[in-house]
Amino acid sequence: MGALTFKRGIHPSHSKDSTEKKPIKIYMPKGDLVFPMLQHIGAPCKPLVKKGDKVLMGQKIGEPQGFVSSPIHATVSGTVKAIKDVLHPNGSKVQAIVIENDGEYTEIETMKERKDYKNLSREEIINIIKEAGIVGMGGATFPTFIKLSPPPEKKIDHIIVNGAECEPYLTSDHRIMIEETQRVVKGLEIILHLFPNAKGVIGIEDNKPDAIKAMKEAVKGISNISVATLKTKYPQGAEKQLIYSITKREVPAGGLPADVGCIVQNIDTVVAIHRAVLRGRPLMRRIVTVSGGAIKEPQNFKVRIGTSYRELIEAAGGFTEEPAKVISGGPMMGLALFSLDVPVIKGSSSILCLTKKEAVVNEESNCIRCGKCVSICPMNLLPLELNKFAINNEDDLFVKYKGMNCIECGACSYICPSNRHLTHSIRTTKRTIMAKKKK
Template sequence: MKFSGGVHPAYHKDTAGLQIEAMPLLHRYVVPIAQHLGAPGKVLVAKGDRVARWQPLSEPVGFVSVPVHAPTSGTVKQVAALPHPLGRPMLAVEIESDGEDRPWEGLAPPADWRRLEPAELRRAIQAAGVVGMGGATFPTHVKLSPPAEKKVDLLILNGAECEPYLTADHRVMLEQAAEVMEGLGLMMRVLGVTRACVGIESNKPDALEALRRACPADVAAEFTLLETKYPQGSEKHLIYALSGRRVPPGGLPMDVGCVVQNVGTAVACLEAVRDGLPMTERVATVTGAAINVPHNLRVRVGAPLLDVLAHCGGVTPDVGKVIFGGPMMGIGQFDMDVPLIKGTSGVLCLRDDEAVLFEGGPCIRCGACVDACPMGLVPSAMGLIAERFRFEELGDWHILDCIECGSCAYVCPSRRPLVQHFKRGKAEWRDILEERRAKTDRDAKRAETAATA
């Protein structure tokens, strides 16, 4: 099934043919404690401590929280607020490598996932710090723990990789097909579902073929080649494309019986259980016109951006913008001291003339954004309202259903910064809702006291 809206940006998947290359060990890693959505963990190490590879640096605080682990052995140089890809300094552990890459003794023993109970698998996945590797970094064990009243019957493996430039998932599917499919089987066991769908965009038929061939006999998976259209990889659109189910506004995939997992996450889950190894590395695409030697890199989490760029031959002098993630939803970086983290699916280096700053013009009401919006919203009106600070009207336009995919801004002939308006608008509208709720509570309480008095 095809969703309405969406755009066809220039895909630039030039790195699709490059094998994943392991990044050599670096002298220094900066591991932020908060690399997932949810409560940051509690730091377990202090300055001067010796740590081993895969040793936990933090422990989870509550259910929606995962630990982070040391990417290599060495000494903790500092635990402080350091630059973070999300834009403001956050608590991080800086490790000076000792070059030995000595593994931690406390690792969980390898286990066969087919023999373990779902609860044990979930525990192992949380302890390994696995988060969604598509970029949203939601803790995977939480997604794999649907509440009892939500009946999940379908696991969807997301290999769409609809963002331009990125080819990390593509390479993982080609080179680690067996592990991806086994990881899928593992997650199906955790969820207790018998049906799984694998969705891959039509520009990667080789990946689909590789997965199909690698699929073990006991993993019941259906394979679908999807239309190549951005944002095909968005959870809601992938679910619709594969199952025809529509996630209700404000709802989660599990409301329609689905769970969506990225291919990289499947591998991480498998490694966490099969090898007992925590998530300390990921595959990231380093590409763009302003990087000298584009790569698909297996990079340890916490590797400083500058070292990664240097490994790829450095950036050209006309570099204008460095983005973590893809060009549509990625986050522009202004500090080159940031590390790569679990959610960094790519590092995109654009030339100055590609990253040209457009002066946003007035809305000409052409409606191109309305056609492009995959959620069926009216970005033009929402943008105009947000621009005039009339945030209390945004609820009427269902601002919270915006997935910030950037299709509207991509097609806008006036180059309006629509997504920025919506990010602000969503925050403001949530505040307004919060205030209203507080007021209703106050009124209810007053009515109660008045009734008793």
């Protein structure tokens, strides 16, 4: 049987060579740590501390202010230096807590507890995950406890762990599957304990043979967990595409994975569940790939949330040349930064520092109606038409032609011979339409 895949998609250069063989390196922060109160989809948190307060590692410092929200915890012990607006990796200004690290890393008592998940009720496990502040760490940052609490009528029979990591340059999930293999398996077993009628599938692209081998070895003898080899193709790791590749089920437009009996979790999210449920540790760290042609020594770092991007770039040897563009996330869906003085947050998967050659943006020319963008769109949309509607502010036609279903993967812009900024125009129009609906 060949590698599993979805319909359409593209094949960008994976650009992972500089970090895919490099073990994860632990990085301890040197400066102050900054904790934005918005590190998840949903309502921002409210600070639970004030300037001058002493805090411990693992202490909750941000309280959720809505159902779709997730608490934030201190990742070091120290003193609250300030509560102020700071620059967020998404380019906005948000309220944040600044903590001066005392270097002692004194933990709260509950982090020393050890639990057996088999002795916990479903409600207890869900609450642990909720209070640990775990969110989707593939970039979406949707609170995990909500994903794991589908309506009773949604019968879940597949828990899919996303190890595709289809974005070029990124290798953090790849290294986790090799170095923290058992934690991935144990975290998945905890989720399956919540859904006893489901089976677990770990999906990995076939450009990661060492990860496939490690995970297959780790799940030997576990009847309800398997490893699915996926064809290397972008955007294989997108939720709907991943579900189709593994189950051949199509999530309906406007629907959720639970509508087709599936829940999808990122590799690092599953590890975070293991750490929270079995070891009492809230979400305090994540693995970040620092790469790109402008980086001297590309690395995969295990880093505490709140650490400065600038520090991590320096830890990777700094720049070989002035980067033309610095991106938070992958080159296809990440966000370009205009400052390095932003903190690592729960959704920070990578920092890419690209040279002029890597970051070249060619001038747009007229659409030649070649249809390439249509032929590769994983959502079966008409990007050339949506681009036209976006430029002409034809919102009604944009919605009629399913523009709101775009997953903003960037595949259409990548393939366009006329260098049309298709994804950008579609994304902007989607935001405009959603903003109008809120008024």
